[in-house]
Amino acid sequence: MRDTLNNEQKSSILLLLTSKTFERLAFYLIMAILVQFLTDSLKIDTTKAGIYYSVFYGVIGITTLFSGLLGDLRDRMRIVKIGFILLTIMYLAISFLPSISSLIVIALILLGLGIGLISPNIIVFLGNIYNEKENETIGLPGFILFSITINIGALIAPLFSIYLKNNLGYYSVFLFAFLFGLLSLILFLKFKNQYNKLDLVAERKDYFENVDTKKLNTFILISILAIGILIRLALHQKGLTFSFAARDFLENGINLNQTFNNIEKYISIILLVIFVFSITRIKRLNWGRIFNIILVGLIFLIIAFVLIASYSSLSQLVSGNGLFIQSYIFILIAETLISPVLLYSIYRSSPVKYKGLFQGISFIVVAISNQLLFLGVLLYKKNASMTFIGFAITLLIAAILILTLKKNVTNKLTEIEMNNKIKADNK
Incomplete structure (x- = not known):
């Protein structure tokens, strides 16, 4: 893909993503020990600690939506x-709170508010920096890098958190979370100064999208949101029915699941780095190629589910462990290809003035998909193999819908280009 970013844009992206990385490090540091801290250090009973934890996550979710x-x-x-x-102050404050329920709940609510205010708006800032006009689609690499920052935080922070807790105590974890939060704030303030120097179409009050392009983007947006429910319903089975199958089909299934959990973030980061490098090699990225990436991811996912569904037959020919390992890697490849592309597609196709709103709506879509995960469990209990066949069929339907979307968008883009050419010739 041609380098269309100037140095100011590149430095803005670097500052924003580095700030997000430290914010995630702080978040995952605390998440690794929060319940233990509430029960061990503040002497709160397990049930109440679970309620506090749920309230905290609930506030993050609700705030993120709006x-x-x-x-x-x-x-x-x-x-x-x-x-x-908010999050920087609360990381430090929570560690000094007395064991008073009302104070702890208020602190966790304020921390949840702080975290929820950040995430969707950071994504909008990231997309805005690429300054895409009309039908340009050059921002995907930034969204892959965004996924890398999330995975880096999720990989490093829990290990560091446990080390700090075991060697220096709970308060050291909160202290480092505070320092990481403070560093993320400082970096964001530096980003703010850099961002305000950029001349971005998203920040212009006088910028209006072409009517035809706006209609096309609306069509893409609605389609991706709807198809995304089907895709995520199957993709998120990785931590549910896939784990059940490994446990039930293999003698060492529980150990294998634990191994998968231990190495997942390492593999995901490696795959994302390969992905972003490959994308930057593409000379011209367009909607057709973006849809092709989703299709490739769906193919890997379909193959993975078919392999698991065929376990009883294939296990006579190949190792059961090998079959599940191969399927798991295929699922990770699919997730690597699909997740950042869906995130970018929603940003890119949403209206210029309401990109934050549709980030919130995309979180609702993810929540709907997660609420439907129980269907996989119900089906699995009745017939494990047919469950994975069912998910493969669901993904096949999603692939057909993506192909249809690709065809319609390609035709519409050709029509828009012809209309623009006619208008230019008539001037």
């Missing part, structure tokens, strides 16, 4: 800055 729209309507930069300030 903070993007708030960013659209108000000062997005200020909202994110408030989020960083």
